[in-house]
Amino acid sequence: MSEKITQEQINNVLWQACDTFRGKIDSSIYKDYILVMLFIKYLSDTYKEHYEEYAKRYDGNEERIKRALSRERFVLDEKSTFDYLYDNRNDTEKGIGQLINTALENIEENNKGKLRGVFRNIDFNSEMILGKTKERNTMLKHLLEDFKKLDLRPSNLEGNDVIGDAYEYMISRFASDAGKKGGEFFTxxxxxxxxxxxxxxxxxxxxxxxxxxxxxxxxxxxxxxPNEKAQVYGQERNGQTHSLCRMNMFLHGIDDARIAWGDTISNPLHLEDDKLMKFQVVVANPPFSLDKWAMGFAGESNTDKKFKMEASFDPYRRFEWGVPPSSKGDFAFVQHMLYSLDSQGRMAVVLPHGVLFRGASEGKIRKQIIDMNLLDAVIGLPENLFFGTGIPACILVFKKNRQRKDVLFIDASSEGNYEKGKNQNVLREEDLQKIVETYDNYETIDKYSYVATIEEIEENDYNLNIPRYVDTFEEEEPVDMDAVKENITNIKSELKDVEAQMAKYLEELGL
Structure with missing residues (x-):
């Protein structure tokens, strides 16, 4: 029996496959081709293994094999398999890019319920991205040859999440490669x-x-x-990223995730009875201080003059506590999330520190949220944790139906609360545990956390800047003047001895 393929082996092959594109195409674009190919290879190898099992069980009876395969999670026909594409990798007549595109269309068509539209944003035959026919054929041929090295049949994998984790590994590598753009698709x-x-x-x-x-x-x-019994909902504005997200869900065994494509602020797509759907848990890492966040409300008529967002433009009435400034969308996302939160809901969102203290309309929104007793905790994170931005961020935790009236502040940004990395800092397991324990115990810890009353926050004019509540200032030891005096006397005496010794040497040398 052959050795099972490990996470590390898959990761290495995938990273080598990127060499096919490096230097020719930007990694923020070629990541889509690598990740789609991983998805096809996984579907094909799973299908192939199941075909062999049924062929054995039904003694080669094609009719029964076909019927059994039609009940599988994903259905493939012969021309949509990786092996078919690999066998035709030298087909210069049709062009390998077109063959792959056709395979993707067939996979979508045969799995309409699950995979409809999942590949629509990725074109393997694009001259603009992959170059002229000859270069394109060569590049895609190498890509298929790289992936041929991977045997991703389920029985050959070490554990259930290997493919999903390989997918995540690649996305994180691409995110660190892509600099500023990386933060857009990966937390x-x-x-x-x-x-x-x-x-x-x-x-x-x-x-x-x-x-x-x-x-x-x-x-x-x-x-x-527990038991992974929950329903997943998401929305993403970027078409390619939306496709990657849907594949990521399938590779992690989440087949019923509802991932919508569109602008969440101007066109929220998870609705019930024409109102925003309500969720028990909301999590997000929205784009930091998004400029022109309200442009989706502008419509065709407003293109030539400066558009000014008003609360009345939103049919879901999410901005009645205040309309965020047009150049900073942070509170637009926060208000959308709070309006989408169930009466017992919990929510955590990553934001830049500016949301804690900026004034004007943001100050008004912040006051409203605190007065309604929705803010549960403010957690300051170390700098340089995120892709493409060195700025420190914070996590705000909100809760509906809160029993307590205080707000917990945690400052996890000082040295000792994270590990310094070459390009990026990292939160270690012990750092996470410290934050979560402090949050669960809701306690004041010297130089780390502070439970503030609403009155204290009011006294600070609703400014939530963490140093106002958590004092991390380290006092320097007072200077002992007597010890310093004694030290100076000792140094003078030593210097005298050294000078005397020196004079003696010089005399011996006749200088």
């Missing part, structure tokens, strides 16, 4: 882990991420649910 895994522990998802919860990117935060949160 660092330790931050996702922290958020998922803070919201404590339970069985039968609806879990929602309004800016879900490639889905890693949603998946982490879902995986915390």
């Amino acid at each position: 660092p895994s330790m931050v996702s882990e922290l958020i998922s522990r803070l919201v404590k998802p339970k069985e039968n919860d609806r879990i929602y991420d309004p800016t879900c990117g490639s889905g890693s935060l949603l998946i982490r949160t879902f995986k915390k649910v």
Whole structure:
């Protein structure tokens, strides 16, 4: 029996496959081709293994084999398999890009219920992206040859989540490669882990991420649910990222995730009775301080003059506490999330520190949220945790129907609360545990956390800047003047001895 393939082996092959594109195409674009190919290979190898099992069981009876295969999670026909594409990798007549596109169309067609539209944003025959026919054929041929090395049949995999984890590994590598753009589709895994522990998802919860990117935060949160009995909802504006998210869900065994494609602020797509759907758990890492966040409300007529958003433009009445400034969408997402929160809901969102203290309309919204007793905790994170931005961020935790009237502040940003990395800092397991324990115990810890009363927050004019509540200032030891005096006397005496010795040497040398 052959050795099972490990996570590390898959990761290495995938990273090598990227060499086919490196230097020719930007990684923020070629990631889509690598990740789609991984998905096809996994579907094909699973299908192939099941075909062999049924062929054995039904003694080669094609009719019965076909019937059994039609009940599988995913159905493939012969021309949609990876092996068919690999065998035709030298087909210059049709072009390998076109063959792959046709295979993707067939896979969608044969799995309409699950995979409808999942590949629509990815074109393997694009001259603009992959170059002229000859270069394109060569590139895709190499890609197929790289993936041929992977045997992803379920019986050959070490554990259930190997493919999903390989997918996540690749997305995180691409995110660190892509710099600023990387943060748009991936939340660092330790931050996702922290958020998922803070919201404590339970069985039968609806879990929602309004800016879900490639889905890693949603998946982490879902995986915390006992027996994984929960319903997943997400929305993503970028078409390619939306496709990656849907594949990511399938590779993690979440077949019924409802991932919508569109702008959450101007066109929220998870509705019930024409109102915003309500969720028990909401998690998000929205784009920091998004400029022109309200442009989706502008319509055709407003293109030439400066558009000014008003609360009345929103049919879901999410901005009655205040309309955020047009150049900073942070509170637009927060208000959307709070309006989508069930009466017993918990929510955690990553935001830049500016939301804690900026004035004008943001100050008004912040006051309203605190007066309604929705804010549960403010957690300051270390700098340089996120892809493409060195700025420190914070996590705000909100709860509906809160019994307490205080707000917990945690400052997890100082040295000792994280590990310094070469390009990026990292939260370690012990750092996560410290944050979550402090949150669960809701306690004041010297130089780390503080439970503030609403009165204290009012006295600070609703400014939530963490240093106002958690004093991390380290007092320097008072200077002992007597010891300093004694030290100076000792140094003078030593200097005298050294000078005398020196003079003696010089005399001996006749200088």
